Amino acid sequence: MDKKKFIGIVILFIILMVGMVMANDVVVKNGDSHNFVVTCMNNGSLCSPVTTGNVTIINPDGNVLVDNLAMTNIGSTFNYTLNSTQTSTNGDYLFIPMFNDNGTKFYNSLTFYVTPSGTEPDLTQGLMYLVMVGVCILLFGLCLYYSINVNGSNTYDLTGKLLKVNYGKYLKVFLFNIAFVLLGGVLFFVHEISLNFLWLSFSTGIVEVLMQIVWILVLIIFVFSLVFMTLRWILDTEIDKLATRGLKPR
Numbered sequence: 001m002d003k004k005k006f007i008g009i010v011i012l013f014i015i016l017m018v019g020m021v022m023a024n025d026v027v028v029k030n031g032d033s034h035n036f037v038v039t040c041m042n043n044g045s046l047c048s049p050v051t052t053g054n055v056t057i058i059n060p061d062g063n064v065l066v067d068n069l070a071m072t073n074i075g076s077t078f079n080y081t082l083n084s085t086q087t088s089t090n091g092d093y094l095f096i097p098m099f100n101d102n103g104t105k106f107y108n109s110l111t112f113y114v115t116p117s118g119t120e121p122d123l124t125q126g127l128m129y130l131v132m133v134g135v136c137i138l139l140f141g142l143c144l145y146y147s148i149n150v151n152g153s154n155t156y157d158l159t160g161k162l163l164k165v166n167y168g169k170y171l172k173v174f175l176f177n178i179a180f181v182l183l184g185g186v187l188f189f190v191h192e193i194s195l196n197f198l199w200l201s202f203s204t205g206i207v208e209v210l211m212q213i214v215w216i217l218v219l220i221i222f223v224f225s226l227v228f229m230t231l232r233w234i235l236d237t238e239i240d241k242l243a244t245r246g247l248k249p250r
Contacts, residue, residue, distance in 0.1 A: 026110070028087050029118025035081045036112075038071070038097045042104060046076040051101040053078040060091025060114075071097065087114045116195045126193070133189045140182035147175035154239070169232065173225045180218045187211040 028034045036055075040047035053073060057066035065086055071078035078097060091114060098107040152169030191207040 026112035027118060028082070028112060028114045030087060030090055030114050030116050031084050032087060032118060033081060033083050034087065035079060036095065038078045038080075038108070040076050040078060040097075040099050040101070042099070042101045042106065047099060047101045049073075049075060051076070051099055053097055053099045055080050055098070056096045057082070057086075058094040058096070060089050060093065065093070068098070090114050090116060129189045129193050133186055133193070136182045136185040136189065140179050140186060143175045143179035143182060147172050147179060150175070154236075167236070170229055173229055177218070177222055177225055180214065180221055184211060184214045184218055187214055 026034075026036075038053070038055075040051055040053060042048075042051075051073065053071040054068045055066055055071050055078075056064065056068050059065045066080075066082075069080070071080045078099075080097075092111050093114065094109060095112055096107060096109045099105070150168050150172045152166055152172045154164065154166050187207055187210055191211055194207055
């Protein structure tokens with residue numbers, strides 16, 4: 001598939017996902033309880049205090065999650081609380097309150113969303129994540145390429161005499177460290193896209209574990225690199241002094 005078409009499809013997918021969620025006011029975090037408060041209106045007027053109300057809730061899989069259960073009546077408002085086990089599936093839920101006001105029966109419906117983060121995805125944020133993923137991947141490739149291909153070896157003549165200390169080795173180590181930081185950045189932005197837009201719990205969990213592993217490696221590599229560059233700098237300084245005196249390093 002052409003790269004431009006692929007990028008266009010991804011952007012369109014995010015726009016559709018954001019548009020679907022932002023059309024709804026209620027967004028609940030996966031695994032959280034949530035209290036719904038519904039105001040009962042009968043022909044434009046508040047319902048009477050004797051009104052009764054039940055609710056039916058259908059989850060994203062089309063299964064009835066709550067089947068015509070009574071809501072708590074507080075004046076003309078009704079409350080119903082979903083517990084944490086009832087919000088374990090990401091997607092759109094149908095909330096259907098049904099009322100009986102002195103024999104007059106009517107119902108309403110609203111849609112609410114359950115997302116991993118509990119927030120509404122933002123289109124600008126989504127596009128920014130995509131751009132940052134692309135930038136991080138590009139810079140990661142460049143840093144990794146040059147960390148491998150930059151020449152860091154000292155220059156010697158045929159007799160083994162040092163001609164020049166090559167400080168490019170420090171650039172190699174620096175670029176290698178930056179490459180790992182950028183890899184962590186790629187995983188971070190992929191994690192945010194998966195969390196806020198794709199709603200795939202398993203993929204979000206995998207990316208999160210990979211991200212944690214990479215950041216631990218970044219810390220370990222940084223410490224080892226710092227020790228290596230310090231020792232190597234001392235060694236290069238000494239052999240450079242020997243070279244200026246026309247001596248060979250042992």
